[in-house]
């Protein structure tokens with residue numbers, strides 16, 4: 001049996017995500033009216049094996065559930081909380097990340113996992129209005145702080161994880177604001 005199989009479910013490339021991770025060198029660049037704010041942060045991300053699902057008696061997706069909790073270094077308060085799933089289709093190789101944040105924004109990002117000898121690189125993206133990988137947001141957010149695009153690259157090498165993500169926003173009159181986040185984490 002492969003070491004990517006847990007309780008009879010093969011998690012394939014997602015298996016390397018499993019566990020609790022901590023990182024304290026995060027940097028967030030976020031919008032504020034007429035300016036940007038740079039927020040150094042630390043965080044915990046937990047990834048759990050959540051079995052598999054069968055869709056239309058045809059498609060089987062392996063499921064990893066995650067929770068990301070991010071705290072500002074300046075005051076130790078949680079300033080970003082995110083939940084979602086990473087999904088893998090063993091037949092097509094497709095990778096999907098679903099995410100929800102409590103600003104009333106949720107999305108479905110699609111992409112790939114590239115597995116080489118020493119690392120796995122996940123790359124997914126979503127775009128407002130994309131027929132496949134869509135962003136859903138409340139009427140308020142659509143009008144005032146619209147998310148146009150989301151791009152995420154996450155690399156796992158042994159017990160080290162690094163990610164960079166770009167969320168393109170239309171906010172405060174800036175029609176293309178790159179809201180970026182990056183961090184390096186260690187598996188606990």
Ligand code: HEM
Nearest residue numbers: 028030031039070079080101105145147150167169179181
């Ligand atoms: C580590 C990840 C992230 C951190 C630390 C973070 C942090 C922030 C911060 C500090 C702001 C400025 C407003 C405020 O002070 O609350 C902000 C705004 C925003 N973020 Fe994020 N964010 C992250 C990821 C995301 C993601 C993944 C999305 C959506 C896909 C997102 C969507 C937004 C939106 C729509 C706003 C504009 C709301 C506003 O400023 O009024 N963020 N974020």
